[in-house]
Amino acid sequence: MAKGPPKPKNSRSSPSSSASAHEPNTKLVLKIKSNENLRRSVRQGGVTGQRKKEYRPKSAMISKAKQKKIHKKFDKKKPKKPPTAFFYFLEDFRKEFQEQNPDIKSMRDIGKACGEKWKTMTYEEKVQYYDIATEKRAEFDKAMAEYIKRQESGEDQESEEDSEFDE
DNA sequence: GGCGTGATTGTTGCC
DNA sequence: GGCAACAATCACGCC
Missing domain, CATH: 1.10.30.10 (High mobility group box domain)
Structure with missing residues (x-):
């Protein structure tokens, strides 16, 4: 059993959850949620100019380099x-x-x-x-x-x- | 010279 | 539950 397939989703509470053990997850979730708002503004066309609700091939996605640049510009101090x-x-x-x-x-x-x-x-x-x-x-x-x-x-x-x- | 591309998986939040 | 975004890396191609 120990060698079962690794569960990505479970990996949060994984092996050494030294971190999340300190604080309730809800707190962290809320914090990141706020951050997500910033991201969503980008997602919904704040920067890219288009929503990406549709499934598109990777090749059609906005270049990561561009995203990086855009992100940099928006909040340099934001933790990566x-x-x-x-x-x-x-x-x-x-x-x-x-x-x-x-x-x-x-x-x-x-x-x-x-x-x-x-x-x-x-x-x-x-x-x-x-x-x-x-x-x-x-x-x-x-x-x-x-x-x-x-x-x-x-x-x-x-x-x-x-x-x-x-x- | 500088910027974009590609390929991978995991994580996370919103709808 | 599903989807989309983003994280690192770097040789190579294109303008």
């Missing part, structure tokens, strides 16, 4: 989403993969290989990455809470305008 466990694994995997396959440098290929490898890994192997991701998420929650606080108190408004002028 922490990488997921898979992304931490991807870092390790990429190093190994490039050592073994120096010819393959494309992240497309690495990503594919990493995805396949990830699927073959046991839960125990993934635990360490889930652990890191959980910790980072706890940090992210804290940072986000502070960020929202500042937003509500209006401290960031000036700096945000500043950042826009900065661009």
